[in-house]
Amino acid sequence: MPQPVLDIVALRSLTAIADCGGFHRAARALALSQSAVSQHVRRLEKTLGLPIVEREGRGTRFTPEGRLLLEQARRILAVHDEAVRTLLDVDGDTITIGSTEHAADQFLPRLTAAVQEVRPGCRVRFRIDRSARLVEAVERGSVDVAVYVTEAAATEGTAVGGLPLTWHATPGWRPPAAPAPVPLVAIEDPCAIRRRAISTLAAHGVPAAVVGDAGYLAGVLDIARTGQGVALLAAVGSAPDGLTPYDGLPSVTPIPMSALARPGTDPATVDAAFAAVRNLLR
Numbered sequence: 001m002p003q004p005v006l007d008i009v010a011l012r013s014l015t016a017i018a019d020c021g022g023f024h025r026a027a028r029a030l031a032l033s034q035s036a037v038s039q040h041v042r043r044l045e046k047t048l049g050l051p052i053v054e055r056e057g058r059g060t061r062f063t064p065e066g067r068l069l070l071e072q073a074r075r076i077l078a079v080h081d082e083a084v085r086t087l088l089d090v091d092g093d094t095i096t097i098g099s100t101e102h103a104a105d106q107f108l109p110r111l112t113a114a115v116q117e118v119r120p121g122c123r124v125r126f127r128i129d130r131s132a133r134l135v136e137a138v139e140r141g142s143v144d145v146a147v148y149v150t151e152a153a154a155t156e157g158t159a160v161g162g163l164p165l166t167w168h169a170t171p172g173w174r175p176p177a178a179p180a181p182v183p184l185v186a187i188e189d190p191c192a193i194r195r196r197a198i199s200t201l202a203a204h205g206v207p208a209a210v211v212g213d214a215g216y217l218a219g220v221l222d223i224a225r226t227g228q229g230v231a232l233l234a235a236v237g238s239a240p241d242g243l244t245p246y247d248g249l250p251s252v253t254p255i256p257m258s259a260l261a262r263p264g265t266d267p268a269t270v271d272a273a274f275a276a277v278r279n280l281l282r
Helices: 008-020 023-030 034-048 064-088 104-118 131-140 192-203 217-225 267-281
Strands: 053-056 059-062 094-099 123-128 145-149 158-169 182-187 208-214 230-234 252-261
Touching: 008 023, 008 034, 008 064, 008 104, 008 217, 023 034, 034 064, 059 064, 059 217, 064 123, 064 217, 094 104, 094 131, 104 123, 104 145, 104 267, 131 145, 131 252, 145 267, 158 267, 182 192, 182 217, 192 208, 192 230, 192 252, 208 217, 217 230, 252 267
Parallel strands: 094 123, 094 145, 182 208, 182 230
Antiparallel strands: 053 059, 145 252, 158 230, 158 252
C-alpha cells in the first residue's frame, strides 16, 4: 500500500485555523476563500482516514488526532520553508519573525507593521513555536527576530516587558466546591505559564489539578471550551472564541517576555521590532 502524502498547502491552512482561531479568520489571513480552507482540511482527513476538525456549537474544535497532526504540521512546515529559503534563495528582502502562541495574534501584526515601516516592501514570514525552539531557530539563523517567554528558554535575550495573564473559562463556569481541586487546562510540560498557574494557586492555598493538557495552545482552547476546566491565558486583545475572563481565582503577575535577534540583522529593524513589542506590553 503506497505511503500517504501530506499536502503542504493543506497543512498551512490547518495551522492557520489554529493560529487565527477558526476557518473564517484563517481564510482571510491566507487570502483564500473559506471553502478552500475547508477543502484543505477535508483533503487531509481523506489522506489520513481520520477526523481532524469537528463541529462544536457554532464553532469547531480539533479532534485528538487533529491536535497531533497540528503539532507535526508545524514541524513539517518549518523544515519545508527553511529548505526552500536555503535552496532557492529567491526571497529578496525577507525577514522571518517568530513568536510564542501566547498573544501571537497581537504580536505578529504589530511586528509586521514595525518592520515594514523601516523596510518598505520587505516580505515578512512567521514562525509560531515554543520559546526554546524559537531561540534555537534564531541561533541557527532560520528566524531573524523572536519574541518568547523569558523563563521558558535558556537564552535570556532582551527584556521587552511582561505579558499579562488572566484566567479564562466558558461563560458561567464555576469550579467545584472546596475542598475539591480547581480543574486546570494547560499546555503540557515544559510550559512556564502552566507552572505560573499552578504556583500562583498553591501560594494562595488553592488546591488545583490539571485535568487536560495539549502540546499547543489550540488544544488547550479546545479543552477549555468543553467546560472541563479553567485556563491561564494571555490577557492581550480579545478573549478567544467561546471563552471569557474568570475573576474567581487569585490574580497572576505578568510573565516576563524577551526578544532576540539573529546576529547580523539590520539594527534599525531590530530596534523597530523590539519597540513594537514593548509598546504592546506597556
